[in-house]
Amino acid sequence: MKGEVAYLYAFDVANEIVTRNVSEILATKPVPFEIRTDHTYPKDVPLYRPLTVEVPATDVLLRGQAVRLIVRVYDVGVVSISARASFHADSLADILPFHRPILDDGRHLDQVVRQLCRDVFQSLVDSLIEASPPTDPEAYTVFCLTDVGAQMQASQWVASNERGVAELLSEAAPGMLSEMQIAEVLRVQKSYSTSDRVVIDWDAALVIDVTGYVDDVLYVLELANLQLEEYRMMDQRLDRYLDRAYDDLKNRRFGLFGRYTETLSRLRLFQVDVAKLNDEVTHITKFVGDWYLARVYLGTSERFHLNAWRHSVEDRLSELDKLYTVVNSDINNRRMFVLEVLIVILFAIDLLILAIK
Secondary structure: EEEEEEEEEEEEEEEOOOHHHHEEEEEEEOOOOOOOOOOOOOOOOOOOOOOOEEEEOOOOOOOOEEEEEEEEEOOOOOOEEEEEEEEOOHHHHHHHHHOOOOOOOOHHHHHHHHHHHHHHHHHHHEEEEEEOOOOOOEEEEEEEEOOOOOOOHHHHHHHHHHHHHHHHOOOOOOOOOOHHHEEEOOOEOOOOOOOOEEEEEEOOOOOOOOOOOHHHHHHHHHHHHHHHHHHHHHHHHHHHHHHHHHHHHHHOOOOOOHHHHHHHHHHHHHHHHEEEEHHHHHHHHHHHHHHHHHHHHHHHHHHHHHHHHHHHHHHHHHHHHHHHHHHHHHHHHHHHHHHHHHHHHHHHHHHHHHHHH
């Protein structure tokens, strides 16, 4: 069998990237990425096309094969890097070591990708809004088979190699997995024709297409992976922000005309920013007008628990809104009390002046 392994990395680098201002990425002119639409497809649905460059990397070798490094820039503030290397193998067990991509020069592929993202970050710095240097990415591994060495349908090949596929995607030792776990790993499968099959698990996926074209499915998996990264980052930011806000509220660090103004302003801006980003991330997959790719995306979304992440973000936004309401109400009550006291004092002064006269 032969094919390639694709490592997908999603880095959150900013709240937003103004892609229309990006003329070069690493001194290379980017081009909008387009997938081939071979399936049933409504022609009036616009495709989302991120800016894409392929970085020459002749010194990056994985098991003797050159690694293709492809960078895509998304306006939701994400830089996605895919590293792809071809392979030939006699069995699925031979592909298992690709889960840990140690390059021929001893470096881990992660090191190369992280440095590449830092370089991309520097080249995009003028187009980033509220930039944040890239840290830990969301990573996902995809094994793509374009020749399974047998004259049978893709679904039949998967059915006859269920244990091997499950062990490959789970990175498990031969014979270790139970029948129940094998069934769970193979639960999410999608297919369009007799020549293709996609098996989607939490940490890795298997894509079979004997026609040799797997870029469309890889793109859908990449989009779901970057959504997971964005939801994860939003969730962490909301946690930190709510902790600080709760601490301020608990310690009554809100004055009448001082610090509270800054705090409420931050609350409002942060709430708007997160709501906007949540909306953009949720709707970035509107491009999936291809019904087959839409099913692949829905299967991946289920595996990644994207709805659970989205609900978590929305719940925290709701808590943020409640906190804003509580703080604002508390400040207004204090102001009203102070104003009432001032009115009483002024009334008393007025009476005193009248009595003196």
